[in-house]
Amino acid sequence: MTHDVFNQAPPYAGHDVSADPALVEGLRRESADWAIGELRGLGTLAGSPRAQEWGRLANDHPPVLRTHDPYGHRVDEVEFHPAWHELMAVAVGHGLHAAPWAAARPGAHVARAAKFYVWSQVEAGHGCPISMTYASVAALRHSPTLSAEWEPLLTSRSYEFGLRPASAKRGVLAGMAMTEKQGGSDVRANTTTAEPRADGTYALTGHKWFNSAPMCDVFLVLAQAPRGLSCFLLPRVLPDGTRNAMRLMRLKDKLGNRSNASAEVEYEGAVAHLVGEEGRGVRTIIEMVNMTRLDCVIGSAAGMRLGVTRAVHHATHRTAFGHPLIDQPLMRNVLADLTLESEAATALMIRLAGATDKAIRGDSTESALRRIALATAKYWICKRAPGHAAESLECLGGNGYVEDSQMPRLFRESPLNGIWEGSGNVAALDLLRSIAKEPANLDAYFTEVEQAKGADLHLDTAVRQVKDSFTDPSTLEYRARQVAERLALVLQASLLVRFSPPAVADAFCAARLGPERNMAYGGLPSGVDIESIIERVLTVKSTTG
Template sequence: MSNDHPVFNGSSSYQMNNQVLPLSGHNLYGADQALQENIHINGGHWAEDELQRYGEVCGRPEMIERGYAANEFKPIFESHDRIGRRIDLVRYHPSYHQLMQLALSEGLHSSPWTDPRPGAHVARAAKNYLHSQLETGHGCPVTMTFASVPSIELNPEIAKEWIPKITNRGYDGSNRPYFEKSSLTIGMGMTEKQGGSDVRANTTTAVSISDGIYELLGHKWFMSAPMCDGFLILAQAPGGLSCFLVPRWKPDGTKNPLEIQRLKVKCGNVSNASSEMEIRGAFGWLIGEEGRGVSAIIKMVAITRFDCMVGSSAGQRQAVVQAIYNASKRKAFGQTLIDYPLMQNVLADLHLEVEGSLALTMRIARAMDQEQIEHEKMLLRLGAAVGKYWICKRSPHHAYEAMECLGGNGAIENFITARIYRDAPINAIWEGSGNIQAMDVLRAITKTPAAVSHWFDELGISRGIDTRFDKAVDNLRKELSDLNQFEYRARYIVDQMAITMQIHLLLQNNNEAVCDAFIKSRLENTGAHNTGCLPKGIDIETLLKRANPLVI
């Protein structure tokens, strides 16, 4: 992890200096002070030893290499086998399956359901935060599998057979019927080409063929992870838009007619196969009631949106880790990059973003743990959409700035910063893009006024600690009470909700250096926030120590 010695390239006449060796062999949890603090504050302290162990696992060179290989060797689609039979098979590189095996063996798809103890969602989110820094694409089926459980429970008969296999910590990537396997993964099909986020415009139809069993006909414009064993799919039944569990293989062992048309060629998330699919009379079980499809699947959507927060926060952290590590080792114009005050400003600012993102993410995880409490339920109703909007939307620019800290190397595909940059927009777009999240917040505000009251109750916990924060909360209250052009102002309103909530949580975390820098840069700065524009008087040294992956 040092570049103090010259690196020889096999020639006695040439040696390479001042290139930074890849970062590996570090403990992702042990060097993350912000994560450690948020775990304890939000009730996950009992998982400390487990997270220390897994932080070391995620820093191993062989684990990091699996993330590279899964992205270099992309999924391959085979529509037919060698003798012409339709198989709709997607083949993945072994590293993809190894990462899936690791994720499921660690319970990232199941632990809060199988061990529902206080802080279970916090601990699971923290472990997922560490795991996501290895590679993000395979996280899609992990998240959907995890999020499917509350929806599938709406059909107790199906849940009895499927959920024990969904929550099993094994991984079986084989192309076999679900009843022959002991562990299953779940995908989701909502988006259609004519509707996008407007799922009520879906044209896929479902006709009942017996009690609780339907035949589906239509298409899906996005079906991620098409090798999952079953999919939660929305379709128009006689009673309205409904939710169905559609297995990849029928109960009689024959292939269900879910026909992949092609795999999407995406800017990021390339290790994960996303497909266009024709549904040609597929077998499916009704989940919930006819006409209640959105209600049946909304819990799954809420959880996947939360995991977008986790994944984007993890991407921010790994981007900072790479930037500060490189700046600590690389020299330019006679001194190490991190010794330049301007680079310190950039790195500290990048880290501040992680502090805010992580605080908000873990607070929402705590709300998920305590959803039976009305305050937590109402906080979750707004907080998941606010957090998904803000954290995911901030990540692409954050990734670019971190990439720039590595100079030309940062844009090269075999440096992880290039991958982080390509992946960064995906969470902001999937599971409801920015406008959808902002509109969801407005819908909650107008339909559930109690959620707003609870939001301000939460902010009120920190009232009186800092007058700048108090003023910001008062301004937010005025914004929310003004319904004039409410939709037009939606993004600005959600921005202010996110910033004030992050400040409140950082105030509760009680780190003066972080709070002061965050307030001065995110609250007092007027106009657009530009990375590396921290004002004078910031405790840069403390921020850089908290960011540095080699400081434990």
């Protein structure tokens, strides 16, 4: 008997992904507890072998570009494996896209964030068109006529793939195209032109180096109009059924996010509609970017939760040197540290979703907090994701380096949210701009974090240090990353002190703000309640385990 299989963890499936205490507690705090039942249904599906297989197949069979039909006609179509469409149908059907915009119920955007967090743990790539469809509504509302025409289709819970006029579909999806070869984040260097036409539309001519999700029905695009850089809505198919002059040149061969298509495109006089005012394109499309930045935070938090639950599952079922891995002191230190990072990311993600929900409903204080906290979280949580994924993978040993474990896919995906919608430097500098332009944003931040004043000595000290970091404005830009990191850690610590169990809050404050701070995971100080922290992950039970 040479091939008996023993001392291997069973498949990680048959569990409820939403069995996440930090997530559920956050829903209750942010007026979205009414969504817990639907979230559990989605979480059970997300943990099922069927959904896990959809995620694998969508990544093993990436999209394929068809530029022409067999007879030489230009078609510019992207083909996907059926598993992709299964993932998309669930996401749209559960309202992970733009559905919250049509809901009057408080907490709708929080509920949507929680569902996006849960379903992203199945497969992250298909979240791109879902996220952009969600975010597009914010920009479209700068043009009430266009918004009235497109919102009912963007918020519909019907997933309909294929190139047809929007009027012939029950639901549509939106993408975005800003980046050009020569510009990158400097979108004002864009060269794509927009010439006014007699019928009130514009003709766009030029290129985009990255067009996210080119298979979508409609796109928000930046182009140079007579009065400057402007935002446009560009449909793939025109009302008469002809295809717009948007040419897909090639799909990007990416490190991760393999299931999702990203393309280089050329416009040859493509028909587009002005969104907002001419010359104010950045101001218009930034509404969309801020919403997708929220999803970058959610996606990174989801990846952290996936990584640590997989690591704990493996350690629970694996024995080394005569003892289960999860009982060995140093492994417990690592697992607890990974759990702290995950829980802090989830708590901040939920708080941001709550601030977004309230800001959309007109709360100016929450809007100010959201402005500064979103840039802060986009920088820090997305920056922490790759290291967290690497450590989680390492907990599985050699098995974690093998594709079957799903951990390589998680690792490849982990840097992307730090790049999307502005890389680390862009996010850190945007944080400083938000303060310089609106000092009330920083006031809102301190009002928020000081709700935990007096509860933890490390936190109180860190708040004072954050205030001191603004005393020398001449070096702020040079120190932008340090400032962003400290703001994020203090905000996370404040949330954990107020809302998480003492074991979690105390350990986080000591490990992230105290004098014994360690750069590597697994460096928690002595006296930390490891058992109570790890228990926050052990609530996820696999029926196959």
